[in-house]
Amino acid sequence: MSEIRSDYLVIGSGIAGLSFALKVAEFGTVNIITKAHLDDTNTALAQGGVAAVISADDDIESHVRDTHIAGAGLCHEDAVDVMVSEAPRRIRELLDYGVPFDLNMDGGYDLAREGGHSRYRILHVADETGRSIQEVLIRKVRENPNITIYEEHMAVELITDHHVLNNLQSAFNICFGAYVLDERNEDVRIFRADYIMLASGGASRVYLHTTNPNVATGDGIAMAYRAGVRIANMEFVQFHPTALYNPGNPPFLISEACRGFGAYLRNGSGERFMEKYDNRLELAPRDIVARAIDAECKSRGDACAYLDMTHLPGKKVLSHFPNITAQCREQLRIDISKELIPVVPAAHYVCGGIMTNLNGQTSMHNLFAAGETAHTGVHGANRLASNSLLEALVFAHRAAKRVIEKKRNIFNNVYIPDWDDTDVTNQQEWRLVRNNRSELQTIMWDYVGIVRSTVHLNRALRRMSTLYDEIEDYYRRTRINKDMLELRNLSAVAYLIVRSALRRSESRGLHYMSDYPEKDDKFLKDTII
Numbered sequence: 001m002s003e004i005r006s007d008y009l010v011i012g013s014g015i016a017g018l019s020f021a022l023k024v025a026e027f028g029t030v031n032i033i034t035k036a037h038l039d040d041t042n043t044a045l046a047q048g049g050v051a052a053v054i055s056a057d058d059d060i061e062s063h064v065r066d067t068h069i070a071g072a073g074l075c076h077e078d079a080v081d082v083m084v085s086e087a088p089r090r091i092r093e094l095l096d097y098g099v100p101f102d103l104n105m106d107g108g109y110d111l112a113r114e115g116g117h118s119r120y121r122i123l124h125v126a127d128e129t130g131r132s133i134q135e136v137l138i139r140k141v142r143e144n145p146n147i148t149i150y151e152e153h154m155a156v157e158l159i160t161d162h163h164v165l166n167n168l169q170s171a172f173n174i175c176f177g178a179y180v181l182d183e184r185n186e187d188v189r190i191f192r193a194d195y196i197m198l199a200s201g202g203a204s205r206v207y208l209h210t211t212n213p214n215v216a217t218g219d220g221i222a223m224a225y226r227a228g229v230r231i232a233n234m235e236f237v238q239f240h241p242t243a244l245y246n247p248g249n250p251p252f253l254i255s256e257a258c259r260g261f262g263a264y265l266r267n268g269s270g271e272r273f274m275e276k277y278d279n280r281l282e283l284a285p286r287d288i289v290a291r292a293i294d295a296e297c298k299s300r301g302d303a304c305a306y307l308d309m310t311h312l313p314g315k316k317v318l319s320h321f322p323n324i325t326a327q328c329r330e331q332l333r334i335d336i337s338k339e340l341i342p343v344v345p346a347a348h349y350v351c352g353g354i355m356t357n358l359n360g361q362t363s364m365h366n367l368f369a370a371g372e373t374a375h376t377g378v379h380g381a382n383r384l385a386s387n388s389l390l391e392a393l394v395f396a397h398r399a400a401k402r403v404i405e406k407k408r409n410i411f412n413n414v415y416i417p418d419w420d421d422t423d424v425t426n427q428q429e430w431r432l433v434r435n436n437r438s439e440l441q442t443i444m445w446d447y448v449g450i451v452r453s454t455v456h457l458n459r460a461l462r463r464m465s466t467l468y469d470e471i472e473d474y475y476r477r478t479r480i481n482k483d484m485l486e487l488r489n490l491s492a493v494a495y496l497i498v499r500s501a502l503r504r505s506e507s508r509g510l511h512y513m514s515d516y517p518e519k520d521d522k523f524l525k526d527t528i529i
């Protein structure tokens with residue numbers, strides 16, 4: 001089997017992976033692997049922007065305070081301080097790379113304000129900030145002679161001393177690289193490196209409804225978990241209240257700006273229902289609106305709720321929301337100024353992930369993590385809007401600085417065995433993969449979603465254990481491919497979310513338990529697995 005070597009291996013091509021790669025490429029060779037195309041990322045879908053203290057009317061303390069308030073007591077103070085205070089420098093770098101953040105009439109940055117932020121501090125490029133950042137970073141990595149890009153290459157497993165020494169009791173706890181599936185010919189190759197950066201993004205595809213693209217199957221978290229790396233706070237999953245309901249089609253977010261503009265929420269009988277849940281009606285915070293829609297749908301047996309803008313001036317609706325107008329017309333042939341938009345809450349962001357310190361170092365030597373796959377401690381129990389692109393930038397930078405300073409891996413010539421696929425058979429049970437994936441997503445949606453309870457979580461755990469065993473057994477017997485690997489990773493992530501949720505018998509931030517509706521400071525700590 002051919003072995004592919006570099007000084008640094010980056011798994012993932014979103015903002016975390018590419019910004020890390022650009023920095024370390026000044027000091028060595030870099031291989032970037034990404035399981036689809038370079039721009040198949042959550043990053044490319046980010047609409048709102050990046051938070052940073054830029055305006056003279058803003059200050060570090062208030063961004064720090066807003067982040068802590070959102071995080072409901074679980075944000076790590078040191079991580080938040082680092083992220084907020086280093087933000088302006090990372091934004092300056094993006095500007096130097098060529099990201100064209102919008103300017104206002106006076107030539108200053110057009111800073112927006114989002115829910116939970118007490119000041120105007122969101123830099124954006126119209127409503128396509130992520131796309132713009134992604135394009136600039138892709139251009140830069142393509143230009144860099146020290147960087148080699150492998151698209152349609154999927155990391156299967158981290159290579160650890162378990163593989164190298166064939167000894168589970170080994171005390172080294174080192175990562176040497178990854179086994180990587182070349183999806184075009186289904187070969188598994190060894191990618192070896194001194195330092196490995198896991199920047200494989202989120203895991204919201206574990207739910208039936210999500211705003212995330214297909215790639216967000218939590219592979220990095222699952223691989224790290226299987227390798228014995230510490231994982232934290234997986235119970236905190238952020239649900240966006242309004243994604244377009246159009247099963248089987250690409251996810252699309254219906255911005256909160258619609259409700260800000262005066263849109264109503266209605267149930268399947270056409271009744272407004274928010275007054276039953278919060279006196280701020282449609283303008284209540286994200287998690288409350290998401291819970292209200294979920295409760296309304298579940299109590300009535302409706303598949304979705306509806307967003308109504310038909311009472312608003314039609315021309316203004318169409319001109320304010322050109323992208324939403326176009327998507328609704330394209331996907332559902334709906335004129336949003338005359339018809340209701342079907343919406344569901346959808347899994348949007350995973351606050352937990354692979355535990356790292358302030359330099360992106362995980363609990364395994366030579367293995368770093370950044371971006372949505374990592375848990376740095378900045379989000380606590382709930383992520384403040386537009387802090388995630390920022391977190392990825394700041395901690396990818398710090399990880400790059402750290403690995404550049406480190407000595408080379410002294411074990412970099414150790415023998416790594418080839419991927420062993422003797423005694424496996426070709427896949428014959430396609431239906432098993434497809435059916436198990438949708439069963440898993442449905443269990444997660446029904447029992448581990450926006451409103452949870454101990455009874456439901458235990459029910460989910462029982463059903464998931466059976467699925468987990470079945471999937472592991474199938475994995476061991478069958479030649480691997482992308483669909484099967486994703487299913488395996490999703491089942492590990494689902495298990496981590498349920499286990500973590502069961503450990504938190506309280507309601508805090510994004511984790512709402514109907515049998516423990518209050519906060520309980522006995523649980524004022526991270527859930528670590």
Ligand SMILES: Cc1cc2nc3c(=O)[nH]c(=O)nc-3n(C[C@H](O)[C@H](O)[C@H](O)COP(=O)(O)OP(=O)(O)OC[C@H]3O[C@@H](n4cnc5c(N)ncnc54)[C@H](O)[C@@H]3O)c2cc1C
Binds near residue numbers: 012015041130213253
């Ligand atoms: C619709 C939407 C809107 C958002 N809006 C905002 C916003 O306005 N502001 C904000 O701050 N955040 C926003 N977010 C969140 C933010 O976009 C993400 O948290 C952030 O982009 C994550 O970046 P990342 O680099 O960690 O991961 P990603 O950008 O998701 O990149 C992950 C990469 O890893 C690759 N990968 C995954 N598994 C493997 C594997 N096994 N092998 C190889 N490659 C793999 C993927 O293919 C992908 O290239 C939004 C998210 C969504 C979905």
